[in-house]
Amino acid sequence: MDIVRTPDERFTHLPGYGFAPHYAEIPSGTGQTLRLHYLDEGPLDADPVLLMHGEPSWSYLYRHMIGPLVAAGHRVIAPDLVGFGRSDKPAATGDYTYARHIEWMSALVFDMLDLQNITFFGQDWGGLIGLRLVTARPQRFDRVIVANTGLPTGEFPLGEAFTAWQKFSQEVPNLPVGAIINGGCTTDLPAEVIAAYDAPFPDDSFKAGARVFPTLVPTSTDDPESAANIHAWSVLSTFDKPLLTCFSDQDPITRGGEQLFLDNVPGAHGQPHTTITGGGHFLQEDRGAELAELINGFITATTP
Secondary structure (H helix, E strand, O other): OOEEOOOHHHHOOOOOOOOOOEEEEEEOOOOOEEEEEEEEEOOOOOOEEEEEOOOOOOHHHHHHHHHHHHHOOOEEEEEOOOOOOOOOEEOOHHHOOHHHHHHHHHHHHHHHOOOOOEEEEEEOHHHHHHHHHHHHOHHHEEEEEEEOOOOOOOOOOOOHHHHHHHHHHHHOOOOOHHHHHHHOOOOOOOHHHHHHHHOOOOOHHHOHHHHHHHHHOOOOOOOOOHHHHHHHHHHHOOOOOOEEEOOEOOOOOOOOOHHHHHHHOHHHOOOOOOOEOOOOOOHHHHHHHHHHHHHHHHHHHOOO
């Protein structure tokens, strides 16, 4: 596995991102190690809030939410997925699989940090990966919050918007990461924020993970992770800890996806599910303060 690492100077003076970096060395799955970056803010003895990003963003996406969560007394963990942010980036698209992403993140969350009593928040691929962590070790999680995400099994079509995105991601000569984030927001991001989303990727050789991610979503039952996601849904069908949905109203890719959780997860029954008005796909950018307030309120309401 050929591994590239974004130079540290790419991450200096990013607007709103004054957090100290933390690193863990995790197994790559090929006999090597990968340096995985994560934010760890707030008191170390507090129950953790795990914030997981998706494609093609990184932990910068959560900069508006971390402060309010820490102010409420929570420990906040926000990792960069392998291939994103300050984490190492295997250079070949074939190095990335859905299963490997789960193994890599499990190594951090369970093996290295040994997190317990977790409040999980996941959006986009943060949900696809994070929900597999939840269903693998449900005893470690106190509650779950899902936003603009899902757990596709390949049994149902994912819609025209996703198909168009998948096609674009594979055909565009140079994947314009910052512009993609901006296009997935209802707000118009400042140039320096768009540049911050581009910061992890000095050139296209750093974008193998971002490039391949859309192709790893199970779109048929022949997909290698289809059966595993079907099993994960069977675990969710017995998950009776609190689960909250807060999907946005202006995301064409995941709109309506909350219904699967409402219909199938016992812990979703009777919870104050919310539609985030005015939020795009990257609702952490559009409505970050509102999301942090929802998370804080949900933790308070569901803590014995």
